Amino acid sequence: MSNFAVLQLSGCAGCEVALLNAEDWIDRYRLVYMPLVITAYDVPAVDILLVSGGVRSDEDLYNLRRAVKKAGQVVAVGTCAISGGIASLGDREDVREHFTAQLERRHLPTMLPKCRPIDAVVEVDRYLPGCPPTPELFLAILFDPPDRQIAKTVCHECGRKKLRDRRPAHLTGFQEGEVLPEICLINQGYLCVGTSTRGGCRALCTRPGHPCVGCRGPSDALIEKESAAWFKSIQSVFAAMTDVPADELDAALRSPQLALFLFQFADYAGTGRMPRPKEKVV
Numbered sequence: 001m002s003n004f005a006v007l008q009l010s011g012c013a014g015c016e017v018a019l020l021n022a023e024d025w026i027d028r029y030r031l032v033y034m035p036l037v038i039t040a041y042d043v044p045a046v047d048i049l050l051v052s053g054g055v056r057s058d059e060d061l062y063n064l065r066r067a068v069k070k071a072g073q074v075v076a077v078g079t080c081a082i083s084g085g086i087a088s089l090g091d092r093e094d095v096r097e098h099f100t101a102q103l104e105r106r107h108l109p110t111m112l113p114k115c116r117p118i119d120a121v122v123e124v125d126r127y128l129p130g131c132p133p134t135p136e137l138f139l140a141i142l143f144d145p146p147d148r149q150i151a152k153t154v155c156h157e158c159g160r161k162k163l164r165d166r167r168p169a170h171l172t173g174f175q176e177g178e179v180l181p182e183i184c185l186i187n188q189g190y191l192c193v194g195t196s197t198r199g200g201c202r203a204l205c206t207r208p209g210h211p212c213v214g215c216r217g218p219s220d221a222l223i224e225k226e227s228a229a230w231f232k233s234i235q236s237v238f239a240a241m242t243d244v245p246a247d248e249l250d251a252a253l254r255s256p257q258l259a260l261f262l263f264q265f266a267d268y269a270g271t272g273r274m275p276r277p278k279e280k281v282v
């Protein structure tokens with residue numbers, strides 16, 4: 001029986017909960033390390049190491065570098081490990097000041113100057129984006145079926161119909177208004193970025209009526225480009241389907257609801273490093 005471990009860096013443990021919900025792996029894999037549910041002092045040698053969370057502190061850095069040496073394969077799991085996610089909030093000066101201001105916190109791990117995705121530090125074999133990835137996606141990464149197919153974009157899984165003759169003049173506020181079934185959320189003025197977002201989640205949010213905020217990251221067409229390309233793609237979809245002014249859209253794209261996900265390339269832009277190759281992304 002193959003074994004695997006889960007190393008949790010700075011994140012929220014949501015990825016771990018999603019993995020536990022994907023119980024079908026239990027007959028085929030032995031989970032040997034996962035501090036959330038297993039008492040074990042250190043990561044043993046494993047076939048697969050799943051890493052969630054961003055590299056936010058010196059402790060993250062130490063644990064990550066140590067653990068990958070014992071792993072046959074390293075998988076970056078979730079938005080935090082792949083691009084920083086919520087752990088990147090610590091990059092904000094006000095958050096950093098708040099964290100370091102209190103004397104009694106001095107025994108906590110030291111925050112690094114910037115939160116980094118794990119592939120800024122170690123080699124990553126595969127990537128599983130999502131916040132968190134769904135249980136089904138966890139099974140796809142563990143079982144790696146040869147016939148696995150991931151929908152190109154969330155739109156391909158959504159089933160809502162895009163209409164030509166329904167062009168909203170302004171955005172409907174986040175979680176405001178009534179959502180009509182079956183009609184594309186963009187036609188209803190919602191800021192849905194499913195057109196440019198990688199599929200695989202089965203349109204978990206959009207089918208019941210919540211706009212996609214892009215947690216699965218950019219689709220294959222955009223994944224090897226910088227963040228500007230993702231923004232441009234979303235802007236051209238809205239220009240084609242709505243009459244929402246460009247500045248209104250731009251302000252909404254940078255709002256807190258979307259900022260954690262739409263800045264998924266921030267760590268690559270300007271560093272000279274290549275963004276994750278699409279062949280490695282599930």
Ligand code: SF4
Nearest residue numbers: 011012014078079080
């Ligand atoms: S990717 Fe999302 S669910 Fe996973 S640790 Fe980060 S914030 Fe939590």
Ligand code: SF4
Nearest residue numbers: 155158184185192194
């Ligand atoms: S609601 Fe969003 S995901 Fe669904 S079709 Fe419209 S843009 Fe695509």
Ligand code: SF4
Nearest residue numbers: 201205212213215216
């Ligand atoms: S619909 Fe969008 S935000 Fe929701 S799970 Fe899928 S990719 Fe993430």
